[in-house]
Amino acid sequence: MTLRERFQETRAKASDGFKGGKLMSSIFRPGSPFRKGYVDSPRNRSYVVMNNVLYHLHPVKVKRHGVRLSYTLCLGGLSFFLFIVLTITGIWLMFYFRPTELAYVDIQNLQTTIAFGSLVRNMHRWGAHLMVLVVFLHMSRVFYHGAYKAPREFNWVIGVILLLLTLLLSFTGYLLPWDQLAIWAVTVGGNMAGYVPVVGAQVKFGLFAGLEATTATLLRFYVLHVLFFPFIIVIFMAVHFWRVRKDGGISGPL
């Protein structure tokens, strides 16, 4: 037996013992590729989905035409994924940011003195723009497929709410760097809200926590941005995904 063979055998044994061991078996449920003895069988393919809490978002089987990339372009999934990326980078940014007069200085420090600060800030910002775009494209995909028709009418309603929440998240985040771009973009946007019929003035006052953008607005937007809207959007996303499945999976084929 050559040294190489002996090495390979030892490695195979170790890997087998590890994969078949108590620890791995306790972490990974039956059917997991990380368990000893995984073979590619129809049953195990089902278990991969059924026995994992995260993959369980999916049904065990999906329509054949639905997995063609050209059908959904994965746009809904990517909207969700961008939301996850934004959550992770956003939490990281929260460590270095105070929604007060110090906000601007905090962002400056983040960019200049903190490792990866600039990169993570850029990812959060461009990711946010990208999410608005991707959600919009997802909506267009759904429209062109007529995927909002019975029995999916209500999921469209939820979708429009998700679009609205995505815009609100992006808009409230826009103010946080507290630079000239932030405050004036939000002032212009907030003034538009003032033109809403009947309750415009009230909406604007509630949005700005006053008559114009101040640090009170900053705090308000911050809380909405990091807590309130994410909380609400997660609930609506849960309903959205649930309805996709309950309405019989992806629509089509055309």
Place this chain on the structure above:
Amino acid sequence: MVDIPEHLLQRSAEARAKALGISIEQAIAEMKGQSDPTVISKEPEVKIIDETPPPAAETPAKPADAPPPPAKTITPLKEEHSTETTEKVAEVKIEEKIPAAETPAPAAETPAPAAETPAPAAPEEVDFAPEVKVTQRLLTVVKAKPIQKPVKEPIDKVNTWPHLMLPEFVALMAMTAFLIFLSAILQAPLLEEANPNVTPNPAKAPWYFLGLQEMLSYWDPQIAGVMIPTVVGLILWMAFPYIDRNPETHPSKRKFAIMFYTFFLAGAGTLTIIGVLFRGPGWNWVYPWIDGIWFDDLLDWIHFE
């Protein structure tokens, strides 16, 4: 073991007897452990990786002196203790019935163990948790009936793993790579500190509101002419599936809807692009390649000089 009510035992024994083709008394005895379980020759589902052709093909079958194959109890019950009950019952139902019909055949063909050809190592049943013994038995076979009646014919389906999850994973990785690349080469803008007393000219909203801002610039005196349609439009947009009663999904049968949305897209896109690129100080028309970019988020993106 838990005491099982007699009538349930009876019913289950009947099912077992029917499935295995044995008498009810025999089934009861087996279930109570008073007699060895009926042998069913059944290859476990594990694929044979060994390339040696099965010996049955080479060795002539000797039905006369072939000893019965080593006793194997019905395995599916034992194999995965953790699946949902319904699935298990459904599987057991299928797998038990088929071998029952074929039992004599494979037994007859099994070669004597002493035959020259070494039998390939029997594919191993993987016992995931050897210390856990079988604690349940088949009580009864319930016919699998869906709770909801399927309205349509069965559809062509594929396993989510790997056919959906793999492409999803690739899309996710590609998006991550793209975002990191973008963030590495483009710096997010950070202008001077906020100052309510210095109004920049022009003051622009985020890009997704710029189409709206552009519209407001046309109808400024009659603001109601823009905002009311916007708010009403949003509500109508939500109600859209209830307004569009055409059940067809094929583009050729919903030309109006497709046209409507395409016009909306073109309009919104044009207004947004005008707002982003072609509006400068005083909201006057500018050409970005002559007068420069008047949209700070794009400052780092495009250079015309």
